[in-house]
Amino acid sequence: MTMKTLLAKIKAYPYLPYISLGLVLSLIPTLVYFDVLRSSYVTLIGAVMIYTIVALGLNLLLGWSGLISLGTAGFMGLAAYASAYFTVNLKLPFELSVILSIAIPVAISVLVGLISLRIEGLYLAIATLAVSEIFRKTFAEFDFITNGFSGKSAKYPTLLGFFKLDNTMTYLLLVIVMVLIMILIHNLINSHVGRALNAMRGSEAAAQAMGIDLLKYRLVAFALAIALTSVAGILYVHFIKYVEPSKWNLGLSLNILAVIIIGGVRNIMGTFVGAFVVFAVPDLVLKQIPYFGKIANFAYIVNGLTIILVILFYPSGLIRVFTDARIAFNKFIAKTRGKTA
């Protein structure tokens, strides 16, 4: 095999963008070790990956299936608290805790879905908002489980009962989980299930006429979104090692919504770009700006402006910037080549 065909083969590999992203991200701890980057970058980019996972769930729900949830934060918090309680208080193994902390929110989501998704998709937004607020109150009040307002601590994961992860290893676990989830979603949306979700969003009448059971697929989309939200919640509590009730408010849910609008609706890589803009740019860039950086909630203002600008100029998300740049670059190359020829 020549070099060229090998390169072409690699280029055509469908998972290439996700694996490349994973490889780049896994370099960050090394760069920190050699003092190229500050150590806070590991935490920051780790958090971006966690929010990418939640936002992928929401993108599946809103982007592909056309359903709105406003309760992302509550479900994420529920999974985080559950995993902290199972591993710290009940001393359950990490793997078992993961299974339980996904199963509980998903079971609740199926119940909420069964009640609210029967008539029309829109009711899900109201139901999830209400449930999320109930969760938040619960986190504050049930302090024998959640430790109330003083917050709850957790540890880095211990795999298989003996393999204790440290900060860097947990970060690498995040990279692996995120890349795997990206690949699974890539497969899903390109399958018949993905087409069914698309059909549900594009035309409910056509979907029904083609044999797609709306309630079933709405439930599938919602349960999957909550499963991903739970994975993110679990990773959050074992990476940041601390949760408090006030974090899981509507503001966080709306930030996740901003992630997919800014990054790219129905775009997996775009979701990461969006999470980076919403959750890393404030710390990396905005806080360094003199004067403005000191304004409280300056990040919210910038996020709002970004959303407006993106909707106006890049309705399919900032991920399009990269595509446009590549097209412009190719045009430029063709032009200069044309001149020399």
Place this chain on the structure above:
Amino acid sequence: MSHAHVKPLEPGIILSIEELSIAFGGIKAVDNLSFQIKEKEIFGLIGPNGAGKTTAFNCITQFYAPNHGSIRFLSKKDETVELTQHKVHEIIGLGLVRTFQNVELIRELSILDNVLIGAHIDYKTGLFNAMLKTKKNRKEEEALKNQAMDVLKFVGIADKALWPVGGQPYGILKKVELARTLMCSPRLIILDEPAAGLNDIETLGLADTIRTIRDEYNCAILLVEHDMRLVMDVCDTICAINFGKFLAKGSPKQIKENKDVQVAYLGTKEDLV
């Protein structure tokens, strides 16, 4: 789900509608309508605007639940089924598939993917097979993709298979919708105004396509259409309705000569005064 015993259809009949009625508030959109469609028949349902044709379609395909009446259908398994006992998404599995008056396609998907949605019920693998892209799932996808390409070749747009649906001209969209109905090997296809928005040449082509579908796919076709040339040209039997009520039934020639039909479409001499 178990269903009450359904009276078998007479031999040669594929769809039998008896005393079908549905009212919206005080308005009877379909009023005591009965007709039968034979196997491999091209059956036209005509009537002036607002006669209740599309409502009748929606009752047959269970988008609306009729207030009264029975709709018996000979399913793919050669069993007589009562359609009113089935949910809207179960209808296609019985062998009855439809198109829509205002093309219902998914803009963001390719033409091929839109056609593959018509094969949704043929996928036997589930969510996890799809996520992990197992061998079973890939095989199934491959086979149905080939079938979809054949169908696209049949309607003559195979070269455009990978183009997105959004932005395509109306004539192409109509063909995509038609192709989508052919994926489920149907017994009866319901076409809701297939010629609406097409130019004269496209309409002529459509008549041929409809006949070829009947012959190649061995199915019956029920169509609602305003283009009288197409209806008279392609239909074996025509049923005319007005204000939701049965008006006349017969061959194209009989319908053309029927006084009631003429009055319904053109009015009487007194109306002119």
